[in-house]
Amino acid sequence: MSDSTHPDGYVLQAYHDGELNDEATARIETHCRDCVRCRNELAELQRLDGLLADIDAPELPRPVWPALNGALRKQHEARLGPAFAFSAAAVCAAGITIGILLGPVGKSDQSSTNGTTWEGPSSMWSGGASASLLEIHLSDMD
Amino acid sequence: MTGMTDDQLMIRGAAGDEAALRTLIERWEKPVFAFLVRMLGSPEEAEDLCQDTFMRLISSSGRYRPEGRFQSWLFRIAGNLARSRLRRRKILRWLPLTSGHHETPAPGLDPLNALAAGQEQERVRAAIRQLPDRQRQALILKRYNELSYQEIAEAMGISVGSVQMLLHRAMSALKRDLSRGRHES
Known part of the structure; x- marks a missing residue:
């Protein structure tokens, strides 16, 4: 008072x-x-x-989640990008080296590796997307 | 998932449960957006900062302590972002506090009454946007987001006594502005 x-x-x-x-x-x-x-x-x-x-509540024009999910995924990929690119390059280099060392012996086994996909760690932001981050980065390098 | 508390969803979200985070965001996106529109006056900027608010919520979810204060914590993030935006913007113009979705008169009103009601709403919005940022923040959190004084204090990082003073000053200023407008009209 x-x-x-x-x-x-x-x-x-x-x-x-x-x-x-x-x-x-x-x-x-x-x-x-x-x-x-x-x-x-x-x-x-x-x-x-x-x-x-009496003032009306502003209306959200569109849900946040889809845009947020996309943004987080991009951010996540961008953050992991250099590491994955380096890993991919290392894997390629190792493959070439092994191929050269094995020479014609490895040739007969080529068919067995067809269709094999490296699976990188799945992102929590993937939303069930089937492509692994490694696949995404490898395809980005094409 | 929808029956879970905010704290339970945060715990699961911090552990990587995407569905929990999605539920939490869908639960809070509208109140956060409405708060940001009222703070900033721009629906476009509010939508942008709404996304930033939830981005920060996710990135700092590991540090969240589940003590039943989720709402304060969330509005602290949103409030800090809004005030930071306002500071950067260096407001030199009137903020339009309308969202752009409220031009339509309320159903059941004849055009003259609708016009009068619209003008009254605009007067109130104008009075709110003339408040200092912190008074406006406290007022919006109390009147529109229905936070308690304690929750507002936590959301703004101030004492309950300061909240009382901010709200009292805000309401006094509104009373002054609105009665002046009434006399002028």
Whole structure:
């Protein structure tokens, strides 16, 4: 209370917002029974609340998730990009080296490797997409 | 999944459960967007920052402590982004607080009443956008997002007493502006 006669404006506001404890609430209600000024103040707060409530809620034009999922996926891929590109290059280099070392012996086994796909770690943002990140990066290198 | 609390969804989301994060975002995207439109005045910027808010939510989900304060935490992220945007923008012009979706008069009103109602809404919006950022933030969180004083304090990183003062000043300024407008009209 600001003085012996009226509560402070912010206390009335807190009362109006239902933020006071039981004891303070009872004090305000006792005071307002005999105080026209504070009752008017509360009525004004009520009126303002009504005006504020009349403003329509802005509508979300489109859901957040699809765009967010796409953005996160791109970010994730961009972050992992250099590492995956390096890994892919290392795998290719190793393959070429092995191929050279094995020479004609490896030739007969070529068919067995056809259709084999390296599976990189699946992203939590993949949304069930079947392509692994490694595949994506390898295809980006084409 | 929809029956789970925000905290439960956050725990699962932090562990990599995409469905949990999606549920959480779908639960909160509309209130966060509405808050941001009211703070920034621009639906386009609000949509942009809404996405940023959830991006940050996901990237910091591992640090979230499930103590039932998700709403405050989320609006803290959104509020910080909004205020940072406002600071950068160095507002020198009136903010249009309309979303662009509210031009249609409410059904059941005749054109004159609809016009009057529209003008009244515009007056209130104008009064809100003239408030200082922190007063506007506290007012929006209280009146439109229905946070308690304690939750607003947590969302804004201030004390409950400061929230009381911000709200009181905001309401006093609104009262002053709106009664002045009423007399002028």
